[in-house]
Amino acid sequence: MTEVDVAIIGYDLTGKVLAEQLLSAGHRVAVVDRYAEARPRSRAVEYDHEIKRMFYAMGLADEVDKISRPMGHFTWYSATWQVLHDFDESRPSISGGPSGFFLDQHALERILEDRLTRHEHLVRRLGFEALAVEERGDHAEITLAPFDQDAATTSAEKPRLLTARFVVGADGAASITRAAIGSEWRDFGGDQDWLVVDVEPTAPNLDLPDAAQWCNPARPTRLLPAGVKNRRWEFMVLPGENPEGLARPEAVWRLLSDWMTPDDGVLLQHDVHTFQTRLARGWRRGRLLIAGQAAHLLPPVSGQGMSSDLRDVWMLSWLLDRVLKGTSPDTLLDSYEPARAPHVEALIQASLKVDELLCMTDPASAAGRDASLLRGERPPQVKPPDLSGGLLRDKDPVAGRLMPHDKVGAHRLDDLTGRAFALLLRPGAQIIPAQEKRLAALGVVPITAHEGRLAAVLAETGRAAILVRPDFYAYGSASDIVALPSLLDDLEAALG
Ligand SMILES: Cc1cc2nc3c(=O)[nH]c(=O)nc-3n(C[C@H](O)[C@H](O)[C@H](O)COP(=O)(O)OP(=O)(O)OC[C@H]3O[C@@H](n4cnc5c(N)ncnc54)[C@H](O)[C@@H]3O)c2cc1C
Known part of the structure; x- marks a missing residue:
């Protein structure tokens, strides 16, 4: 008998939602993470209506509503602040309500953590590094060692084992579970450094667009709400620039000076991140599976990183539930990657097209883009497609379509x-x-x-x-x- 039914490596957003769903279905679950507590970092700020529906289904609607700001207009501006294109995201979606929302990921993690404390049977191995994960015939095994957060090192103490019927790696971009599966990590190119700045405004009535892309070839910049009150700026790091220098507070305030001064708000986060675009080929091997950032990395311009991570576990949780209860054989889990991977790849391909258009740094190309948008040419958009694979009825005209809610x-x-x-x-x-x-x-x-x-x-x-x-x-x-x-x-x- 294994210690738990499912052990999840990675207790960030993906791991938390999967743990909550499996516990709610009555399964024995363990979570493993290096960090004992969620760390406040600049992470996701957008999610779409499908994900909102998941939060409702989890009984978290009221809490998540309080930290969410419905999307209004997303506007693309030229370097001189001419409107190049305006997307109305407030129009009703098929789930009811607007097509998307802004939030602060850390606030969402706190809500999920609060919900998970109700599940007293959750086995927490927090503050432990998963050193290895292996299949052992009728079970899977994780080797754990204490992790020293301050020194960022694992202890030389004798490692301990955790056994489970299945292990899910929600362990992010450098996933050891993905490595254990032996997946290919496809690189779609276009790695970019961006300075991500989160601000808590203290001055009332700052003159800020709702959500905007400033298509300024001198420095492409995104401005977004980061939840109900806070704001996010993403500044492209230009070729030859020193990322560390750009992330210093004085440099950050220089970049923000078009909109605000240090008297108008408090800097919460200001770090340079390398945004990558990757997709794993091989999401399952026997008792090992991956989900979330361990399976894919989407460019932030997609606004679909977190939504894609949560779609993975929303699907995986019901597939695993059937297998664990014995109502379906474990081959049902083979429907997971064919459903999820093409969906993510379509979002990646669309995002790369949008990214190319928005992030032009050559003034002549940017002028050409502006002219065609001002003539009314419709720009590409990143919209989640239907499912094209997995557990779908063959040759059915409706199969794979996301159904409305009402x-x-x-x-x-x-x-x-x-x-x-x-x-x-x-x-x-x-x-x-x-x-x-x-x-x-x-x-x-x-x-x-x-x-x-x-x-x-x-x-x-x-x-x-x-x-x-x-x-x-x-x-x-x-x-x-x-x-x-x-x-x-x-x-x-x-x-x-
Ligand atoms: C700067 C930034 C901005 C982003 N912006 C957006 C956005 O605007 N919109 C959007 O939708 N998404 C965005 N994302 C993505 C979003 O943050 C993720 O969707 C979200 O964090 C869920 O990721 P995850 O849980 O799959 O993986 P992660 O958040 O990477 O978590 C993995 C967890 O696994 C743990 N772990 C890893 N390996 C081990 C190990 N061997 N042993 C123990 N523990 C381990 C880590 O400590 C970590 O807690 C952004 C991400 C970043 C970095």
Whole structure:
């Protein structure tokens, strides 16, 4: 018998959300991290509506709302502050509410930590470095040693072992789990140094755009809200510049002087980060899996780093849940990478195109870009695609599509379904008692959609029924109710 069902290396955002989901499903979980506590650092500030839906489903809506600022307009400006393009992100998304939100990642980590303290059975190995991770036939094993945070060294004390049925590496860019799997780490190029500055404004009414890209070839710069009150600036480090010199407070205030002075706010973070773009090929080997930054690094211009990390674990948690409960064989986990990797790659490719356009440092090229945008040319945008692989019904017109969210009568759809499959039914599409029994056995919750976005998606696709996975994506559909048994046959076979 292993100590836990799942050991997660890395107790940052990805590790925390996965731990919470597995614990909520009743599994035994251990978390391992070098650091005993989350460190305040400048990290993610953006997430999208799909992730907001996850927070709702986790019962964290109120807490996360308090630290989130809904997106308004994202505007691209020329060097002389002419509007080159304006994206209205406040328009309603398919989940309800705007398409995205700003927050401070550290505040989110505190909310998750608070939630996790409720799970008294969580095994915490915090302040421990995972030195090695290996598969051992019927279990996996992590070798741990105490980590000295101040000296940033591991102790020479005798290492100890942690055993688990599965190990998930949520251990970031330098993942040892990825190395143990033997994954290829594809480099999409374009590594860039950026100075990331977080400020707590103290002066009222600073004249700042909501969210903006200043397409100034002299120094491409992004300005974003960092939660409800704070602000983020990202300044490109130019070729030949000394990153350390640029990150000194006096240099930072010089860069900020277009917008504010030291009398107007407090510097919270000001560090140079090398933004990389990477994607692992090989997300699973037997009992070892990776998720989040261990599996991919997206350029910040995508605004999709954190959202992609959390999509990984939202999917992986229900797949692992079925395997751990024995309702599906472990081959179900092979559907994880084919679903997630192409999704991330599409975001990477779109981000690289946007990045190329926004980060021009050659004045002539920048002038050409400005002219075409001012003529009304539509710039590329980074939008999450549908799923193209994984556990999807073959040749189904709706399979892989992210399904909308809405109320069903007085209830929220996700509150009715929890983390089960949902069968959205067109009004009048009656299921017979024998089918009801079958749905219950498969753990599928039938929902008749009379109105709103759920009824609209059935009408738009012309389907009588859409089977929605626990991660909000459509598995498949039926054109009429007579075709429902065949849809359920396919699901049953796919789940194994
Ligand atoms: C400067 C910066 C800006 C960013 N901005 C954005 C943004 O605007 N929008 C966005 O969506 N995303 C952004 N991101 C990404 C975002 O921060 C991540 O999505 C988020 O941190 C989740 O990452 P993770 O948990 O997968 O990995 P990480 O945050 O890298 O955490 C990995 C954890 O694993 C631990 N660990 C690693 N190896 C070991 C080991 N061997 N033993 C024990 N512990 C180990 C580490 O201590 C760490 O706690 C940004 C990241 C950075 C660095």
